[in-house]
Amino acid sequence: xxxxxxxxxxxxxxxxxxxxxxxxxxxxxxxxxxxxxxxxxxxxxxxxxxxxxxxxxxxxxxxxxxxxxxxxxxxxxxxxxxxxxxxxxxxxxxxxxxxxxxxxxxxxxxxxxxxxxxxxxxxxxxxxxxxxxxxxxxxxxxxxxxxxxxxxxxxxxxxxxxxxxxxxxxxxxxxxxxxxxxxxxxxxxxxxxxxxxxxxxxxxxxxxxxxxxxxxxxxxxxxxxxxxxxxxxxxxxxxxxxxxxxxxxxxxxxxxxxxxxxxxxxxxxxxxxxxxxxxxx
Amino acid sequence: xxxxxxxxxxxxxxxxxxxxxxxxxxxxxxxxxxxxxxxxxxxxxxxxxxxxxxxxxxxxxxxxxxxxxxxxxxxxxxxxxxxxxxxxxxxxxxxxxxxxxxxxxxxxxxxxxxxxxxxxxx
Amino acid sequence: xxxxxxxxxxxxxxxxxxxxxxxxxxxxxxxxxxxxxxxxxxxxxxxxxxxxxxxxxxxxxxxxxxxxxxxxxxxxxxxxxxxxxxxxxxxxxxxxxxxxxxxxxxxxxxxxxxxxxxxxxxxxxxxxxx
Numbered sequence: 399x400x401x402x403x404x405x406x407x408x409x410x411x412x413x414x415x416x417x418x419x420x421x422x423x424x425x426x427x428x429x430x431x432x433x434x435x436x437x438x439x440x441x442x443x444x445x446x447x448x449x450x451x452x453x454x455x456x457x458x459x460x461x462x463x464x465x466x467x468x469x470x471x472x473x474x475x476x477x478x479x480x481x482x483x484x485x486x487x488x489x490x491x492x493x494x495x496x497x498x499x500x501x502x503x504x505x506x507x508x509x510x511x512x513x514x515x516x517x518x519x520x521x522x523x524x525x526x527x528x529x530x531x532x533x534x535x536x537x538x539x540x541x542x543x544x545x546x547x548x549x550x551x552x553x554x555x556x557x558x559x560x561x562x563x564x565x566x567x568x569x570x571x572x573x574x575x576x577x578x579x580x581x582x583x584x585x586x587x588x589x590x591x592x593x594x595x596x597x598x599x600x601x602x603x604x605x606x607x608x609x610x611x612x613x614x615x616x617x618x619x620x621x622x623x624x625x626x627x628x629x630x631x632x633x634x635x636x637x638x639x640x641x642x643x644x645x646x647x648x649x650x651x652x653x654x655x656x657x658x659x660x661x662x663x664x665x666x667x668x669x670x671x672x673x674x675x676x677x678x679x
Numbered sequence: 680x681x682x683x684x685x686x687x688x689x690x691x692x693x694x695x696x697x698x699x700x701x702x703x704x705x706x707x708x709x710x711x712x713x714x715x716x717x718x719x720x721x722x723x724x725x726x727x728x729x730x731x732x733x734x735x736x737x738x739x740x741x742x743x744x745x746x747x748x749x750x751x752x753x754x755x756x757x758x759x760x761x762x763x764x765x766x767x768x769x770x771x772x773x774x775x776x777x778x779x780x781x782x783x784x785x786x787x788x789x790x791x792x793x794x795x796x797x798x799x800x801x
Numbered sequence: 802x803x804x805x806x807x808x809x810x811x812x813x814x815x816x817x818x819x820x821x822x823x824x825x826x827x828x829x830x831x832x833x834x835x836x837x838x839x840x841x842x843x844x845x846x847x848x849x850x851x852x853x854x855x856x857x858x859x860x861x862x863x864x865x866x867x868x869x870x871x872x873x874x875x876x877x878x879x880x881x882x883x884x885x886x887x888x889x890x891x892x893x894x895x896x897x898x899x900x901x902x903x904x905x906x907x908x909x910x911x912x913x914x915x916x917x918x919x920x921x922x923x924x925x926x927x928x929x930x931x
């Protein structure tokens with residue numbers, strides 16, 4: 399998680415991370431001010447999307463309401479697990495690490511794409527409405543079919559591919575500056591929140607999507623790969639349904655739980671493609 | 680996804696030209712609006728007034744540049760909006776050519792009109 | 802994956818109250834774009850009356866300009882063109898990598914400046930129309 403901590407206590411560099419941390423500090427202060435002397439409500443009201451093609455009752459999607467006991471620091475994932483364990487073991491959702499590194503529990507909470515394990519109940523207005531990610535087919539309850547997302551990711555060849563490996567007794571060096579450049583792009587946990595928030599990805603099925611383009615960015619700008627490889631990577635993303643479909647809606651940057659400046663990365667690749675094209679004129 | 684690995688990177692050029700024409704249009708569109716609504720007034724337009732303006736070469740050239748860039752920017756904009764909506768395959772190819780023809784017709788008609796206003800042959 | 806449920810795109814515009822600044826910018830830019838290209842074709846068509854001679858041209862334009870609705874629509878055209886231009890400049894800056902962190906503020910700024918310009922221009926556009 400060391401790529402997440404800002405360099406200084408109060409960093410003034412504008413980035414999605416500083417923006418999010420500032421908003422978080424403000425919300426915390428508001429919460430503390432509002433709850434002075436108050437007795438915290440004992441339960442949280444959850445409205446959860448239910449769908450199950452194999453159960454007659456749930457073939458038409460519906461919302462179920464649960465009341466779960468609240469505790470300090472409770473996350474959406476905590477609430478979901480309590481609802482499942484206490485009331486309805488058929489409530490189905492993906493989750494694994496509980497610490498925002500596996501990317502399993504991206505959900506649509508109160509109208510935004512968020513990671514369940516990283517979203518504080520205290521920050522949300524009740525009733526907390528939890529739905530599966532938009533623009534993905536729903537398999538059951540909060541579980542969506544992620545195959546299309548994985549297809550797009552795979553199509554940019556998301557693996558490190560240097561021309562040669564160094565001799566056995568040496569290491570493959572990367573300068574600190576180069577590492578710094580690709581640092582934010584390496585954080586992607588493949589949660590799918592960004593693609594789900596993009597209106598173009600929703601309309602155009604062939605659009606690579608912010609996550610895939612960011613992956614391409616991560617390798618394109620890695621100095622340890624060769625020039626030919628770089629050219630090949632550029633060719634993949636500069637097709638009609640690659641970077642050009644991005645309309646700078648910025649929703650991806652806003653919802654990314656790892657604070658990756660996705661739109662910025664896509665823009666940089668657009669500029670790279672134009673620069674490369676102009677060379678031939 | 681591995682549809683067209685053609686070396687003609689049409690996506691790149693169209694995107695770039697859309698931005699270039701945008702920059703040109705910022706100036707020409709604002710000039711056109713300013714000249715024809717604030718300096719001159721739309722309600723007072725006569726053929727003589729128009730001919731007087733179009734007779735000046737600099738003005739005529741600006742108007743023609745405006746016409747070309749606006750036609751390209753607009754038609755390309757519509758094309759992009761449709762691809763974003765998910766238009767693919769045959770309908771996309773058909774619409775692409777309809778748009779190209781529409782744009783060409785617009786430009787040709789525009790040149791004819793401008794030429795007439797400038798006192799030239801139709 | 803049998804019988805997976807597709808909730809479709811409906812929720813997009815149904816959730817318009819939750820739209821972010823960037824999304825509004827995209828929606829408005831598209832909408833104003835369509836209006837402008839539609840207007841461009843109509844405009845060239847109207848101007849083509851010049852091909853039928855000076856009198857026809859002057860009468861056509863004069864006739865249109867004497868209709869109050871047309872005068873009001875011209876103010877609408879100004880609003881549409883100014884917004885598309887200002888947001889377009891915002892997009893050009895974003896494309897150059899400038900101002901990405903304040904992109905929502907720059908969108909609001911374009912809206913406000915558009916409103917100011919339109920309101921300030923109303924006397925000029927509608928003067929003498931009534």
